[in-house]
Structures are given as C-alpha cells and as structure tokens.
Amino acid sequence: MTWRPRLIALDIDGTITPVGREDVAPAVRAAIRRAVDHGAHVVLSTGRSLVGARPVAEDLGLVGTAICSNGAVWWDAAARAVVRKLAFDPGPSVERLRALLPGAVFAAELTGVGNLSFGRFPDGDLWGEVREVPFAELVAEPTSRLVVRWVGRTPEELRLRLVDVELPGVTSSVDHTEPWLTLTPPGVTKGAALEELRAALGVPAADTLAIGDGDNDVAMLRWAAHGVAMGQAPVAVREAADAVTTTVLEDGAAAVLDRYFAA
Template sequence: MTPVSWRPRLIALDIDGTITRVGQEEVAPAVRAAIHRAIDHGAHVVLSTGRSLIGTRPVVDDLELRGTTAICSNGAVWWDTSSREVVRQVAFDARPTVELLRELFPGAVFATEVTGEGNRSLGRFPEGDLWGVVREVDVAELTAEPTSRLVMRWIDRTPEEVSLRLTDVSLGDVAWWVDHGEPWLTVAPTGVSKGSALELLRAELGVAESDTLAIGDGHNDVEMLRWAAHGVAMGQAPATVQEVADAVTGTVLEDGAAAVLDRWFAA
C-alpha cells in the first residue's frame, strides 16, 4: 500500500485497453486531463506500448506529449517526442521463429515491423490490424532484414488456442506474449520488454526506483507492473495480470487510468 503523501515521478502508461479503447487513437477526456495534471506537477509520463512506432505517434500527438520518450514495440523502439526521432532500437532475426511458428500454426498470417513506415506481411491481416503501409511479401522478404517486432495472427482461432499450442514450446532466443483478447502473438528481441526498457529509462532520468508507477492491462504489461514501485492493472485485465499488480482500478470504459492518477494529481 503506497502512502497518501507519495507521488510518482515516472509514470508508465500502456495504450490499448488502458488510456484508449483497443485500436483507437483518441484518449478519453478524463484520462487526458489526468495525464496533463501529472505532467504539470513535474512527472515524467511515458507511453509504454506493444504498438509499433507508427501506431503510437497518433496517440502522442492526440495527447500533445512533448519532452518525453515513447517506448514502442514492447520496449524495442524508443522515440523522442520532441525531436520525433528514434533514439534507441533493438532488432532481431525473425526467420527461425517464423519457420517454427508456420509449422505450429497452419494458416496464420505474419508481419514484421518496418519502423516508422509500416509492415511487411506474409498473408493478409484483417482491416485495421496493422498501422502504416502494409506490403505483402513472400517469406524470404518477410525476414530478409532484422526487425524490432514480429506479430502473428491465427485467423478464426482464439487466444486460448494460441496459448495452448505454445505450451512447452520454445520459440528460441526471443521474448513473446499472447494477447488476451485476440488470437495474436507478438515476438520481440530476447531480453526486451516494457519493464527492461523502463528500467533503462528510469536510470537515465535519475528517478528513484521507489518513485515509479505503471498502469496496464495485458500479458505484455506483466514485466512493467512488476518493475514499478506501484503497478496497477486495469479492471478488465486477465486474472493473471491482476495477480502481479499492487492494485486494480476500473476498466478502460470507466476511465480507470484517470482514477489512479487522480489519487496523486487531483484537480
């Protein structure tokens, strides 16, 4: 239980399901106001998302965030919101993982991120799944260059089916997460997560470990919630995510993130 007098200096916010409805770009007015009150009090507000950079930029612009870093692709891409430049990027060879996943998931579609531009895709994703320019390619071109983010969607299946198929399977030297709402798998470079990226950023900013707050709702937020001195899960988060959090707030439809921030940055 954090003391009432405590106030976070570094605030990490997931996007989808936390400050926006999934796949949307506009932040609810109550959440927007709470974020800006935190900034006005001197807090570092960092968007920490599984989205690619091109999917993150509209939310940064909607919030008019400047002077901070956006952590994209689950920690693999850092974007300076003032210079609007990538300041850190980690990539990996996705070819071995794609080969294994194609055997495990017949009929699945895949995409590798082209940072700041869009994606190369093997197969066609449903409309709205991918941000930016999407260019369909063959498997050789899909993995011809290292990428910061590989995603897979198993069409007409469930997240539970994806997770079950991956039970006791090693995807090699990578990090990965299954979405809790869609049959969607995200793969990142080994050792990269929202939590690991935020720890590096915290050290760079000179913020104490005890002055960190994180809010999220997905399996890819678990490392971030554990990293924070005070981790808060959204009300619609799966039970396994809520279990690792220090507290649970309302759902995204209830502006749960605003309720958390208002505890320390009330109007």
C-alpha cells in the same frame, strides 16, 4: 507528505484508449495533463509499433520518450526521432510457428513506416503501410517486432498451442483479447526498457507508477514501485499488480492518476 509518482508508465490499448483506437477519453486526458503539469515524466509504454503510438503521444502533447514495440523502439517526441532500435532475426521463429499455427499470418515491422506481411491481415489490424511479400522477403532482414495472427482461432487456442514451445532468440507475448502473438528481441520487455529509462532520468525506483492490462504489461507492473492493472485485465495480469482499478471504459487510468494529481 503524500507520495506522488515522478515516472508514470502508461500502456495504450486497453489502458488509456479502447483497443485499436487513438481517442483518449476526456477524463484520462485531463488526468495525464495534470500529472505532466506537476512535473511527472509520463511515458507511453506500448506493444504498438511507432506508427501506431506516435499519433497518441502527439495528441496528448507528450514531449519525452515513448517506448514502443514492447521496448524495442524508443521515440524521442521532442526531437521527433528514434533514439533506440533493437532488432532480431525473425527467420527461425517464423519457421517454427508456420508449422505450429497453420493458417497464421505474419507481419514484420518497418519502424516508422508500417509492416511487411506474409498473408493478409484483417483490415485495421496493422498500423501504417502494409506490403504483402513472399516468405523469403519477410525474413530477409532483422526486425524490431514481428506479429502473428492465428486467423479464425481464439486467444485460448493460441496459448494452448504454444504451451512448452521454445521460440529461438525472441521474447514473446500473447494478447488476451485476440489470437495475436508478438515477438521482440531477446530480453526486451517494457519493464527492462523502463528501468533503463528510469536510470537515465535519475528518478528513484520508489517513485515509479505503471498502469496496464495485458500479458506484455506484467514485467512493467512488476518493475514499478506501484503497478496497477486495469479492471478488465486477465487474472494473471491482476495478480502481477499491486492494485486493480476500474476498466478502460470506466476511465480506470484517470481514477488512478487522480489519487496523486487531483483537479
């Protein structure tokens, strides 16, 4: 009997949509629908906040759990409710990063609403409402996700500046397309969240599939029985995967799903 995954974890940006967009290509949409129709649990697993992920989940008609903010926030689409929310104190890491990254801007997630920002982000960078606040207000409350953009720099410059830097009490990942750093609570990754969800759903570990393209997808790709990197993914991400598909602009996620859920 041909193997068919029962739990499918899909990154959003660079995997099922172009980065920063909500439109899923028709071929990818159809492939996801066939997987759902065959009884697979399809889970969006994204670094986006809930505000950015929810429209995609709703547009696809997914009714299960969506894993947002790299695993810190879980959204039950059927109940339309947050069912898990982990948070951390952003103060110590932000203090360190302000010294390391002159000119950087910071935003703390307000789950389901938007962000508090310290400094002005480029238009379109943040999902939901954005309210600029003083530094003291930015770090006054725990948050599930804090993002940092080093304005005017490259992702390579950001990575180099953070080499051997230990940020206290957080998990961090750097975007490969923009000078963008994401902080989440310690130990929180897409892979760890998916393992908890897999156990709760009763799906065997051998029946898991994940598709992604970024640094924050590495733990997810290693978690899956079969992890697939997108064609435009950086070398380190492709090396963490079991296979590589075509790019997001070539509907690479659909090519993977069509192997198991053909039309």
